[in-house]
Amino acid sequence: MIAAASDIHSPRYLNEFLASLHKLSNLSIDLFLLAGDLTDKGEVKFFDPIYSFFKKFKVVSVFGNEDVASKERYKRFFPDIVWLDDEVVEVKVKGKRVAIVGSEGVLERPTLWQATHGVNEEFYRKREKKIEELLCGLDADYKILLTHYLPTYETAYGERKDIYPELGSRLLERISCLPNVAVHGHAHKSKVVFKIVRGVRVYNVAFPANKRVVAFNLDPLLGF
Numbered sequence: 001m002i003a004a005a006s007d008i009h010s011p012r013y014l015n016e017f018l019a020s021l022h023k024l025s026n027l028s029i030d031l032f033l034l035a036g037d038l039t040d041k042g043e044v045k046f047f048d049p050i051y052s053f054f055k056k057f058k059v060v061s062v063f064g065n066e067d068v069a070s071k072e073r074y075k076r077f078f079p080d081i082v083w084l085d086d087e088v089v090e091v092k093v094k095g096k097r098v099a100i101v102g103s104e105g106v107l108e109r110p111t112l113w114q115a116t117h118g119v120n121e122e123f124y125r126k127r128e129k130k131i132e133e134l135l136c137g138l139d140a141d142y143k144i145l146l147t148h149y150l151p152t153y154e155t156a157y158g159e160r161k162d163i164y165p166e167l168g169s170r171l172l173e174r175i176s177c178l179p180n181v182a183v184h185g186h187a188h189k190s191k192v193v194f195k196i197v198r199g200v201r202v203y204n205v206a207f208p209a210n211k212r213v214v215a216f217n218l219d220p221l222l223g224f
Contacts, residue, residue: 001027003057004205005213006035006064006148006185010046013207020213021053027215030093032057034081035185035205036064036104036148044073051078060089062102064148064185084146086127088134098218099140103131105149105184108165128171136177142218143179145172145200151182155204158191172197181218 039046060082084102110119150168188208205214
């Protein structure tokens with residue numbers, strides 16, 4: 001079974017998150033995915049109490065928009081986690097090869113803050129191409145796309161429609177090579193936290209939207 005969460009914004013949702021983790025104690029978790037915005041304003045010290053719980057899990061994480069400035073500190077202080085930044089890692093889950101493409105993700109339109117700090121649409125078009133290339137190069141039993149930003153608008157419902165382009169993109173509707181599962185965060189107010197897009201099961205695992213850690217089978221038919 002896979003467990004996933006994002007937008008913990010520790011210490012903001014820390015207590016609720018830890019309580020939700022305890023409820024998973026009776027489940028056999030094979031892999032834990034984190035989709036970014038782990039602490040408020042990238043203050044890595046607030047990740048310490050969460051990290052201690054993750055020692056017993058195999059954990060793969062990407063960075064959210066609030067984590068970006070602290071990437072190197074996350075990697076240095078929390079080395080037991082696999083940190084992906086437009087990269088791929090392959091892990092074994094119950095004897096199956098599971099490849100994870102991890103990225104902060106793609107926006108259709110940079111936020112005002114990003115635009116004033118040198119991030120433009122071309123930056124995200126290049127990242128989208130990189131993600132597509134990584135997915136097309138995979139040779140694994142199962143493929144997961146793990147991003148902070150939404151890879152489709154289908155799981156944005158509940159957020160203001162005019163800001164969809166600054167929450168994510170229609171990446172899944174465009175790319176030629178698809179994962180089996182896409183996991184993302186960032187949409188705190190989403191009322192649709194699961195959707196199937198072009199055959200891809202998409203999970204919005206933002207903690208404020210779900211009020212819990214999300215758990216799912218990678219292959220529902222096999223219960224795996």
